[in-house]
Amino acid sequence: MTGKIKKVRKAVLPVAGLGTRFLPATKAIPKEMLTVVDKPLIQYAVEECIASGIEHVIFVTGRRKSAIEDHFDLAPELESFLIERGKPEHAKMVREISGGLHFSYTRQSEALGLGHAVLCAAELVGDEPFAVLLGDVIMEGKVPATRELIDIYEATGGGAIHVERVPRERVHLYGIIDGVPEEGTRFGDRLLRVKDLVEKPSADKAPSNLGVTGRYVLPPEIFEYLENTKPGAGGEIQLTDGLRRLAEDNKLFACIYDGKTYDAGDKLGFLQATVEMGLKNPKLGPDFRAYLQGLKL
């Protein structure tokens, strides 16, 4: 089976959502360009792609998202300016943002759901497995989250997603899986075979407390499943519907993530990411910690 498995080279980053939870900040600025410490959210996802061995990033963009394209483009004038002003390290930092990746852009003209956004990338992905990263979710762990999913895909030949335990009062905000332990793999008891998924269930209907985080590695069959999905409320096509079809075919695995997930598309998650990433920052961390400890609230 392993002989037939193609390498995962491409990643789809859907960034066409409207970011309504972050209005008014997102009226003119893409949510994915909001800054956590000193980098826009989307740069964390792109750095995860680089660390995971991805070669080609496909952005699914929409209107008012051109700042993302500019951020990952070369900026020769800015680099020359920084060098002339004696700031070669800043020039290097600007040049290295794109990390040698190949970038493509396609449009989702209307924000018709995550599944629809992924489907918009079908032609650029072609007939090969690919990763999906939600640009407003930061995943911090020993092994890059997408790398771990690629390893699971390569070992099993099935789609792979990360899940995390969520408190009962928050399950209605997540896609929740119904899974059984997958025995005898090198991934141990963190690996489950997914039997079913439910999008945003009420706490009493949730099949577990394992919520989908925002990282996926999927086989190309997912496009066919999404094409055949009937739009739900608001004309939206959810990625969960395609994932359910993979699960029906016994071709979907979930890995319980052992790092830290920040849902920075949500205001509280964004503040948590800012504080924790600020504390971890080698230059800022000590002063920021002292500041927080001195706060009298």
Ligand code: UTP
């Ligand atoms: P979210 O649901 O968090 O993003 O989707 P949103 O719709 O922009 O945010 P709210 O709920 O209105 O505040 C997760 C990711 O999927 C993208 C978003 O841009 C975000 O990065 N997305 C979502 C699309 O590209 N297209 C869509 O139709 C929906």
